[in-house]
Amino acid sequence: MGEGTGRSGDVGGTEEQRAARRDEAVRAAVEQGLLGPDTPIVGLLDVAGIRESAAALRSAFDAVTPPGTPVLHAFAVKATPLVPVLRLLHEEGVGAEVASPGELALARAAGVPPERTVLDSPAKTPGELREALALGIAVNADNPQELARIDALMAGRTSGSPLGIRVNPQVGGGSIEALSTAAATSKFGVALRDEGAREWVVRAYLDRPWLTRLHAHTGSQGIPLTLMAEGVAETYALAEEINERAGRRQVDTLDIGGGLPVNFSSDETTPTHAEYARALRDAVPGLFDGRYGLVTEFGRSLLAKHGTVVARVEYAKSAGGRPVAVTHAGVQVATRTVYAPGAWPLRIAAYDGKGLPKAGAEVVQDVAGPACFAGDLLATGRALPLLEQGDYAAALDTGAYYFAHHYAYNSLARPGVYGFVTGGPEGVGFATVREPQAVEEIVAEAGGAHVDALTSARREAR
Numbered sequence: 001m002g003e004g005t006g007r008s009g010d011v012g013g014t015e016e017q018r019a020a021r022r023d024e025a026v027r028a029a030v031e032q033g034l035l036g037p038d039t040p041i042v043g044l045l046d047v048a049g050i051r052e053s054a055a056a057l058r059s060a061f062d063a064v065t066p067p068g069t070p071v072l073h074a075f076a077v078k079a080t081p082l083v084p085v086l087r088l089l090h091e092e093g094v095g096a097e098v099a100s101p102g103e104l105a106l107a108r109a110a111g112v113p114p115e116r117t118v119l120d121s122p123a124k125t126p127g128e129l130r131e132a133l134a135l136g137i138a139v140n141a142d143n144p145q146e147l148a149r150i151d152a153l154m155a156g157r158t159s160g161s162p163l164g165i166r167v168n169p170q171v172g173g174g175s176i177e178a179l180s181t182a183a184a185t186s187k188f189g190v191a192l193r194d195e196g197a198r199e200w201v202v203r204a205y206l207d208r209p210w211l212t213r214l215h216a217h218t219g220s221q222g223i224p225l226t227l228m229a230e231g232v233a234e235t236y237a238l239a240e241e242i243n244e245r246a247g248r249r250q251v252d253t254l255d256i257g258g259g260l261p262v263n264f265s266s267d268e269t270t271p272t273h274a275e276y277a278r279a280l281r282d283a284v285p286g287l288f289d290g291r292y293g294l295v296t297e298f299g300r301s302l303l304a305k306h307g308t309v310v311a312r313v314e315y316a317k318s319a320g321g322r323p324v325a326v327t328h329a330g331v332q333v334a335t336r337t338v339y340a341p342g343a344w345p346l347r348i349a350a351y352d353g354k355g356l357p358k359a360g361a362e363v364v365q366d367v368a369g370p371a372c373f374a375g376d377l378l379a380t381g382r383a384l385p386l387l388e389q390g391d392y393a394a395a396l397d398t399g400a401y402y403f404a405h406h407y408a409y410n411s412l413a414r415p416g417v418y419g420f421v422t423g424g425p426e427g428v429g430f431a432t433v434r435e436p437q438a439v440e441e442i443v444a445e446a447g448g449a450h451v452d453a454l455t456s457a458r459r460e461a462r
């Protein structure tokens, strides 16, 4: 295998097994007709890999907390908003962090109970807040105006919802500005270092005995672990201050958010949830002495490595001396990579027309998508075995924030998503997670039922 697949010698057994399962799944997808000339793109999810990551997350925090410490791992639904994925994670002991009515509906459809659900969005309407409180879902208020809405809903009532405030510890941003939530001017939470803000937060708790949680999420992808730990340490210090001034353990749970970065350059899982949990314990030992319950909200680190988007090479051509493989995977499934290739490079693996890893000398080439703009490229100037017509190109590590986040440019259809399990008596078994989108659905979603809406409106206005 070439360098482009990142199959280096330093990956551990689990990682090698994961790569081997991926190869098996691509081959089986071609053999079983999930992938072919008429279905030129699919998303594949490694069920065993997802289970492994969920188990590794649980054991990472079990290892640093005293027995009996309440720890809720809530998967950030936005990373992979697919109901069967949420169901699988729920079965693996992982709840849901939701940030919109749609995400809450997905979590409920997956059977995630309210007590394992956390609502965090920055723009909750009064209706959303009312529903969350009626269901008993944990809510983190983003700002003073939102807290005032919760005050109104709580007047003369009690709620089963654990309630908290989201703070921005303003410890600084990471390498990707759009994903840095703890910069001085980030839009999320109460900016703790702004003048008067800390005192406002403390008073808010002292005035409201029902505020028992404190939340911070210091960013995603591109944030170093030390900075994440610093954000958690700041939040812990605030909880201690509130509790001291309250004279009781009012804040009983810290929600430390998610944000563990993912290594997109090889099959190695680094950093691991265990490394992060140990780094947190070392940086903030008081948080792990049993006095506080914990909520985590990991997304990318749970799912990214377990998804692969595989696309057929429709045409192989050459332009300006450079080979270009025109595939069916582009901006519609890898939006961030196409628009911001520097921040979001993806590994590409080459497979032949039978779905077997392609051998052969590496050639510098472009891997293009199907959309009608020149920048629709999955990879540029990449050294890979030469992709030819009828081959397949796989974009690796796309289980989070990629093929589940369809971007409807050119009315390109949402690909089908299938979970796979290897090692069964009949080889690889696939389960439909999401049907491929039919063109009839595209028409319906594009106002197909209202075909005369504008022409008849014009006549009426005359």
Ligand SMILES: *Cc1c(COP(=O)(O)O)cnc(C)c1O
Pocket: 076, 078, 079, 097, 120, 217, 219, 220, 221, 257, 258, 259, 260, 297, 298, 299, 300, 301
């Ligand atoms: C996006 C988000 C997460 C998950 O971030 P990852 O980088 O995917 O782990 C967790 N909490 C909140 C509040 C978020 O906005």
